[in-house]
Amino acid sequence: MRTATHAPRIYWFVVCSHTRIARVDGAYVPVPDSVAHAKQMGSSLTACGKPVGTWTRLFEIAFPSDGENCADCLAAVTPRR
Numbered sequence: 001m002r003t004a005t006h007a008p009r010i011y012w013f014v015v016c017s018h019t020r021i022a023r024v025d026g027a028y029v030p031v032p033d034s035v036a037h038a039k040q041m042g043s044s045l046t047a048c049g050k051p052v053g054t055w056t057r058l059f060e061i062a063f064p065s066d067g068e069n070c071a072d073c074l075a076a077v078t079p080r081r
């Protein structure tokens with residue numbers, strides 16, 4: 001078994017039911033046009049437990065997004081102290 005020198009960072013990206021195309025830094029890219037949920041690579045559920053199904057996976061956009069975010073996902077991915 002390989003021993004990692006440090007734990008991999010948990011990375012959440014945005015999934016959403018609707019996207020639109022926006023110009024970001026001169027490129028046209030899909031951005032959320034509905035509430036953004038959080039998903040991890042390899043999972044078929046969002047952080048709030050919804051099946052992702054046909055939702056668009058925006059691997060380039062880290063959760064939380066600049067737009068509207070799912071409150072349950074926010075609570076799930078925010079480390080508690």
Ligand SMILES: [Zn+2]
Pocket residue numbers: 036037038046047048049050070071072073074
């Ligand atoms: Zn959610």
